[in-house]
Amino acid sequence: MKRPNGIKNFRNLFWQLDDLDYYYKHSDQQYNSIVIAVTCCGKQSIVSQTIVMIKSMLIFSKQNIHLIIYTDVNHRQLLNELLALPQNKLDQISFEIKTAKFPNVSDQHYYRNFYLKCATQRLFYPVLLPNIDSVIHVDSDVIFMSPVEQLWKHFEYMTGEQMFAMAVDNMNPNTSWYLKIAHNDSLRIPNPTVYSFNTGIILMNLTQMRNTNFFGEMDPIFKQYKNRIHWIVNDFMTIYLAKYPNRYMNLSCIWNYLTDHCDAGQLCTDADQYGVAVLHGSRSTFVKPSLWAPHAAAFRRSEPKRFQFGY
Template sequence: MRRYLRVLVLCLGCGFCSLLYALNQLSVSLEEEETGGGGKLKAAAASWPTVSGRVDGKGARSVGPKNHPGWSTRYRLMKTQSSETMHLAVVACGERLEETVTMIKSAIIFSIQPLQFHIFAEDHLHRGFKNILNGWKFLQTFNYTIYPITFPTENAAEWKKLFKPCASQRLFLPLILKEVDSLLYVDTDILFLRPVDDIWSLLKKFNSTQIAAMAPEHEEPRIGWYNRFARHPYYGKTGINSGVMLMNMTRMRRKYFKNDMTTARLQWGEILMPLLKKYKLNITWGDQDLLNIMFFHNPESLFVFPCHWNYRPDHCIYGSNCREAEEEGIFILHGNRGVYHDDKQPVFRAIYEALRNCSFGDDKVHSLLYPLELELLKTVHTYCGKIHKIFTKQLTKSIRDSYNRPTKES
């Protein structure tokens, strides 16, 4: 009798376990039908970064994935590519609205992953940025926040006088954008000829000590400014140019910097003002000079990328001296010296005007590339014009890649 009871209990136990398993499978099946992916949507939503959006003067608000204007498109993008949002910052003052908008357009046109723009601008420029960027909402591939120009209260006047009225704002980005881990800072006169994704990927190449990446100020020491005229320490043989600066800001905020003012190492927020007080009579290029001094004392903290990531007139006006651009083309164009707005370097101006005038819906081959190539043929009388093909090599590749890339809707 006991044997039969044991068999009965065993059978009942097996039956109960089978029932639990069946109920569990039914629950999973119902969840998949509701979400279309077995909880994948919930996982994607949980990993989506929260961004800040400024709304018509009403302050900042948190924008989560479901109420984000680009949510549906961005989720489709996530299914085939990385969901990482790339953060890009720019500081605009004076009459730099059009130039900054053209830079932003060049970043949007070719980039793959979503972009978050942090725009620091004088108050009179805010309405202009909103009017233009809100008209691009249909793209659903970017978001932006506009900030006022702000400096530490006790030393605001000194920072405003440094080089240009708001140029030194970039030094305080790690302290202002406390929730941003990594950031690409660019000057207003930057044009992207390759996707922002390409330079963003360099963050993964940083070693354990590197916190930022910049290009050399010069490739040829005979025409270098720092090695001939600087009255302060500078990085490497020819200094560094800060017009394109990739930053791991989490590391920047944590690091203690060696310096020549005290035996104690100082953090980012502690070192800026003492540096300015010590060197303000010796610096010419403002915040860029302060960065050179900092990385002179902390060279292990800098990742140096090649000149085709920050190609300037100095790379061609005296003859070509950027080997990487000669081999691969220009990735990022930097139109300093005001060359987008005068006739001194017509190659730079032609590319700026081509990108300024193009529309997002245009056929980029026929409306952008072909007319630009014809325009560049008129510039061969200049040193930069003689090598005009390096200016369109990567642009051509970017346009071709954008047509071959699966659409975000697919």
């Protein structure tokens, strides 16, 4: 196998040309890694968001991290961006860059393209990652402002029945989607909470998901509620956990801080005491200053061309 142009540290890189997937592991890295999964699909600008998220994570973390990136964009661009990290940070991570896949469902096109491209990929992790016990799914449009190992520690707080941990979605009673549809017979879906969840950050116990046949229940739920689903993964998890309310744990909103948490005063009161741990630029607020200038400013300061590690 020939060395690809521009790729460093090739002795640590296993390049699987068959399906365009890449795997990288530093030879000295230990195996007790935090596992993070992210989807990077659609526009090329998503690559920049993904790299910013990863760099922000590495700034605060002191533990080894295994990254699993599902994508339908430029695999090589992602690879080169990651291999351009400073060596001390590259030594801290292992990663896989994998082609987005949607197996064992009735309508792959629907799952791949509804709402945002590859948004449902996280629901396939129990099938796609059969040897992984637990993973944190992270949307590409987040910036870490605290160590990811503090978030990973929440797995220890989950009971034996709990498979997921998520933070609350929009808590503004004037704009909450889930409050709005609660009074609309044509849109209403089952909901275990008042404001439901935001699935941009999800702690997922994949072993528990496999043991309870989570994946087997997914396609029937989508078929039953297809005409009522708008925010695809948020809505699915809302419906699923209304049926199994013992299977999730609430995360503090500091771990998934949305513009909705502060657009009508401080609705995430934990943030006043503990600060924001993860900033989420949902609905393009990182890249559209007209929507929410503070989020956009935070992202601009973190763009790859400006984002440099200190030594």
